[in-house]
Amino acid sequence: MLLALPSSAMAETGQAGANVTQFVLDNGMEVVVIPDHRAPIVTHMVWYKVGSADEPAGKSGIAHFFEHLMFKGTAKHKAGEFGARIAEIGGHENAFTSYDYTAYFQTVTPDALETMMSFEADRMRNLILTDAVIGPERDVILEERRSRVEGSPQALLEEEVQATLFQNHPYRIPIIGWMHEMEKLNRAEAVEFYDRYYAPNNAVLVVAGDVEPDTVRSMAERTYGKVARGPDLPPRIRPSEPEQNTRRSVTLTDRRVTVPSFSRSWVVPSYHRATPGEAEALDLLSEILGGGTRSRLYQALVVKAGIAAGAGAYYEGTTLDDTSFTVYGAPRGANGLEAVEKAVDAEIARIIRDGVTETELEKAKNRFVRSTIFARDDQSSMANIYGSTLATGGTVEEVQQWPDKIRAVTAAEIKAVAVKYLNPDVSVSGYLLPAQDSRPEASEIPPEMIKPETGKADEPGPIEAAPTGAGAAN
């Protein structure tokens, strides 16, 4: 599964992104070119500034549904033809839907770039959306939900935790959609969605790889440049959260659960909504508190006390609107969930009371930046960083200045965001519990809780497409 990279991955751009070129086509389509000549490969991505949080009320899932429909036929190309061409030349492709954007990409050799653009520009406007196309694909997304959500107690819990955390903002609604609304999605709604959001002036083209900006510009003008502007869309202003006054909990008890686990979340600002420095401080706070095996939570609960099988924290800073900060833990062996929860709370209380040390902060900054080495070396990661930033109202400059801003965060700022945001009396906790007759075995660990290395357990990530057209690569 392809996940959009966390903001920490943006660290790479201090190095590789220095010579990024940016321009706008006459029809309003933004273009970003990131030269990378290490290999004869090019990553071609189109990002639409529409995600699940932009869906009309009661039509949840339509953004993701539309991502599927983009793999259907146009007047010019039958369904599957695009994918078959990519497979033929040894490339690969995929797509994903998030709260704030929907993106499509292919990785191919540079000589195939214009062909990709041509196909992509074609399906931007020329899809044939008949009931015969809509019906079977709706069955596919329903089956996808059954398998990914209904089939997973953890996923079911996360959905309701998210809807309990966000009570006014559309991030409360799952990206894949609520089942009862997905079942009713129809052709008229799909066409309306397409006509409103799929247009060059609502899209960002990102090309990274072994090409020159001028070449990309000419190709883009010959392909995307021919597509007419769409409607001018209003600013993406969504309802925001009211002040929270309560401590909330959401508990799922299920026979399929073998070991209990818990999470505790808070609504916090994203990079796009934060006052200067706060998002960077939240990123480093999550790293120090729960980012991987060197973090306080992992060291205290897993290594020293040995009471937890896993514990960590994550902050999803790359959303357009206010987002969440989460801590989590799962007991090891016979240790109770309550002991783990108390120990997690104690670590948070310690940071709120004493802050973090300079040495600790320095190490975290280094670790934080080092952890992005993989991303830095990866062409599609670079394309992802620029695409997701531009698709959520950010700029190339913000991407480039990000490493310096991370380096500028002080220990006092870390303590300040912990004090300001991690208030246990105003939080939302999720509890995943085994049913009475399936008490945990001493050695069992739920697979979804064992990801201490990444510090990312279960945050809602974008949904990858499962294109059903013949020849579509996965």
Place this chain on the structure above:
Amino acid sequence: MLLALPSSAMAETGQAGANVTQFVLDNGMEVVVIPDHRAPIVTHMVWYKVGSADEPAGKSGIAHFFEHLMFKGTAKHKAGEFGARIAEIGGHENAFTSYDYTAYFQTVTPDALETMMSFEADRMRNLILTDAVIGPERDVILEERRSRVEGSPQALLEEEVQATLFQNHPYRIPIIGWMHEMEKLNRAEAVEFYDRYYAPNNAVLVVAGDVEPDTVRSMAERTYGKVARGPDLPPRIRPSEPEQNTRRSVTLTDRRVTVPSFSRSWVVPSYHRATPGEAEALDLLSEILGGGTRSRLYQALVVKAGIAAGAGAYYEGTTLDDTSFTVYGAPRGANGLEAVEKAVDAEIARIIRDGVTETELEKAKNRFVRSTIFARDDQSSMANIYGSTLATGGTVEEVQQWPDKIRAVTAAEIKAVAVKYLNPDVSVSGYLLPAQDSRPEASEIPPEMIKPETGKADEPGPIEAAPTGAGAAN
């Protein structure tokens, strides 16, 4: 404060409502006339089919805000003139906003009825909405929220319980609005709301009292009949709740709280959404379980065990969409909240397991109907029943058939709805707790929990207007 009557009050119509006359004006305004010649008094109500659940996303509070604005001036009548006229003739007036409707009424002598209609028809379309009118009135609703919600831990808790119970439907949003959204309500939005919803074809006129239908029809044609139709509005289809899989809780700890209390709620169908008989069964279930001092909860917890200061249940069946069923309790003296909660759960479990007896059901039906004697004798209650029913898609026939439908409910049907809806693993609990340094005194009882006679503790009722125009009666 004026509350729309619970559905139980509908019992009265079996007697008094037999000769109700109903017709529609040429411009689409529905009219209901309920003759009542016991006294030379007439109740004049206009119900608009718009409430807080119809508000645009992010504009919460605008329905209630508009109710306030209706007391401002028109080209023909200065602000306060309408109210002054009513006061002069010894009448009274008020207004209220609910999730599903907004209503305005006056009670006057029959000779003043046409004047009332004339004023009411005038403000239906001719309000002067300048910034000078909007600004100060917005301050009034903000102050109203501060006093009613921010000033009450119970109200703050209820808001977040409601938003945790309804995660997709707009009933999750408070009728009065979220503070941060109310602060931004402006003239353009008010005008748009007015033009969309305030029109004869979106209104129901109810006249109850010492008048004849033909007289009302002539008067209505001369006043409301002159108002042009508004836009044709689409059906009121709102997002509905996804399947709930979790047990949720919302806890507010506050220094102002002296005795803890709790509630437990479930999403259940309203009369308008239920399959035949289910809503009636839910009404009787709430009566048997927790409607007043003869109910199981009151008898078991308050009278026999003596552990609770109050305990009860209520079902708010009159909404347009799915609604809630709630049980609640508060400890007496040194008894813990946990003991009260367990005892409430035990009573629910007992009904789920054993159902109710025939004798008990018969008594409840009688009690249920008897409890509406006050309503039956009250002219404005009759007007309320017809108005709220018609404003939420119901019919005069439904009102008239209701007592027979209540009488037809069987004990098996009561047990069936308890089994189907009152599942503790899929519920939302609210806990109101004293802060650590304000533990309850043995004799203190929170005033909001002492209403066992009505069986109604804290359900969200419509918000009454606090008109600020000079001379507006309260």
